[in-house]
Amino acid sequence: MTTTQPEKRLKSKRKATAVRMFFSYILLVLVALITIAPFIWTISTSLKGPGDAIFSMPPQFIPSDFTLNNFKTVWTSLPIPMYLINSMILTFFGVVLPLFFSSIAAFPLARMEFKGKNFIFMLIIGTMMIPNEVTMIPIYLIIDMIGLLGTHTGIIITSIITPIGIFLMRQGFKDIPREIEESAVLDGANVWQIFWHLLFPMVKPMLGVLAILSFIGSWNNFLWPLLILNDPNKYPITLGLYQLQGTFAANTRLVAAGAVIALIPIMTIFISFQRYFIEAAYSSSVKG
Template structure:
């Protein structure tokens, strides 16, 4: 084997270039990972530091001199965190389930059916992604006010029930399914609803998982819209609760970091649980491409 490689300099040079390219790729990925994870590690460090530990120092002190959970206990006892988490779970549940259903309903005909103006409709839907949310916030706010939904969870949920990004993702998922499967179902006597719900919908689980993660993160971290709609502190999600925490402890960075971690833990758990769908969706897209 070594003689064949030595006898073929071009192959040896190709392997060397491939090794160097892989090394550079891994180096930059490792560098990017370090850049993105440092703020998280710093937040964890601050939340575990005692009152005598220095927070802001050069170089940063990531390892506390005294580990303590007092910051988490103080935040938990000061604010109604369980109530905020329960409100957030309620909003996030509908913020995930409704987009999965409605975006699938909208994407299926755009991917599997042929009708006049189909491409134009899809282009118009995608074009709305270029419009900032701040531009549409005022007219949507006025509509919610006219409907009498101010101060209600419904006014928050319906605005995110369907998204252009969700339609785009689900359309790509439906388009990857071979036509032969659908034709076989038609021959067996299945109607449109049966084909969609019993055949097509289960086959796009990877894309559903990706959309579920994105909707979960968006709903869980939603801050500005609940701030505009809700006026009862008992209905606040965790993001608004942390906003109150910052107002109560504007100078206590330790408590703010502890509260941020309490809100971040569910997001990490959900992402770890559903990350395989990201991999499956990326792999299926790359194979089709």
């Protein structure tokens, strides 16, 4: 039985597609391995005992002298629980407040018509081009003038609303069909009811994305707490790990164990909310 020309072209196309997908997967696996290698090395180092080499070449990822004493030593040598509680306080308000206030700011930019709306939005987006270091000195002086130096409030108040938060929430609100809002207006709903009871629950994927970004930013915040706080009892985990590195400068195993302790909450939150990243990406790709 002879094979027709269209069938030959179809088989050739399928073969080319299979080869392309094979090499694409190989490339993705290599990129994933390169990306995850530092995390694996950190976890491996935190579990190594004194008999294991740390900086050997090639790296030894599976400890032969497995131990959990590094975590115990870190936990008992420094007030890690206090650092974690401080980080949780800062992160809680650093996530909840941006979700609410960014949504409040983005709602009129997405759903209302007024003069200069696009200019205001572009001005907000333009501030993303300004490095944080440029604004640190004036913000520090303002925090000092209002008496918030050395307090958690002085850290939280600077992250209540962000340009990236406004941008994300504006995109989320813009993707909602106008007909839903018009139906609510015909039913007698006011602006607040439309925002809080109707549209706000419909942007959960974007809220999830903003929550993850805000959590990572608040949890990993180092420089601003270092400038604002002067009481070690108020330090978050990032500053606590900074002290940890100074205390155990010669023991990389203990420093790695402290880093793993600080990493666990971030990984937990990301795994819990990763579906919102997927939903937001899928929604954006479908709606263009």
